[in-house]
Amino acid sequence: MTAEVPARAVPGMRGPDVGRERDGARPTLVWDVLRDVVAARAAQSGRAALDIVDVGGGTGGFAVPFAALGHHVTVVDPSPDALAAARRRAAEMRVTLTEVQGEADGLDSLVGVDAADLVICHSVLEYVDSPAAAMAAIARVLRPGATVSVLAANVVSAVLQRALAGRYEQARRLLDGEGGDAGLPRRFTLAGLTALIESAGLRAGDAHGIRVFAGLLPAAGADQGTAAELRALEEAAAAYPPLRDIAARLHVLGHR
Incomplete structure (x- = not known):
């Protein structure tokens, strides 16, 4: 792969439409937030090209668009198949990625301490053995003034979904912290995510809810006219706090 940036990859591009989050939703709002974070960091540091680490980056849905904007992006993922898919996507866009196979809780040993201006941690904490260990490793990777973007499934939305579907026992078990559905990933509250970020020595920043209504209403968005x-x-x-807190996914920034 070459380092050539295609002509269509210019500042202001609308989100990583080349990829989707694991739940299938186009993360346009998340992209807009991160684009602002990167712009502010570039202005603060005086460096146009930042060092970005996408842990659990999967097939490169965020990594490739940021690389296309000229940033140095490292994708860390335990799956060699996911890394291969990210490599193919980068080749199609004619950008360069650094690919590292590994787990989130060993991130500092994989990419180094004080190595990143932005760490993207999306749909990762649900699956790792220890979210606290993963967040501590991420904190060590961040440079002073750098940011981590955390996106995770919301337990409140899961409770509401099951209650609306008449699955009351599952909803109660989720509410009681018992898991609700065997074999499914863990979920978080906004307070829980904030505490996790702060326990790693970071300052919790802006929070957003992703898929507030689409997460609750299966038919939401089916009508193209609306x-x-x-x-x-x-x-x-x-x-908007009362609605943000029931979204399917929670997006929280953490700052070192």
């Missing part, structure tokens, strides 16, 4: 209205509503609800 899709734009739903997107506008989702964006308005994302930072």
Whole structure:
């Protein structure tokens, strides 16, 4: 792969439409937030090209667009198949990624201490053996003034989904912290994610809810005629605390 940046990859591009989050939702709002974080960090540091680490980066849905903007991006993932897919996607976009196979709790030993301006940790904490150990490793990777972007499944949304579907016992078990559904990944509350970030010595920053209504209503967005209205509503609800807190996914920034 070459380091050539394609002509269509210019500042202001609308999100990593080349990829989707693991739950299938296009993460446009998350991309907009991170683009602002990166712009602010670049201005603060005086470096146009930042060092970005995407832990659990999967097939490169965020990594490739950031590389296309000229940043140095490292994708860390335990799956060699996911890394191979990220490599293919990067080749299609004619950008360079650094790929490292490994786990989140060993991130500092894989990429180094004080090595990143931004760490992306999306759909990772649900699956790792120890979220606290993973977050501590991420904190060691961040440079002073750097940011981690955490995206995780929300237990409140899961409880509401099951209650609305008449699965009351599963909803109660989730609410009681018993897991609800065997074999499914762990989920978090906003308070829990914030505490996890702060316990690693980081300062919790802005929080947003992702898929407030689409997460609760299976048919939401099915009508293409109202899709734009739903997107506008989702964006308005994302930072509105009572609605943010019941979103399918929670997005929280942590700052060193």
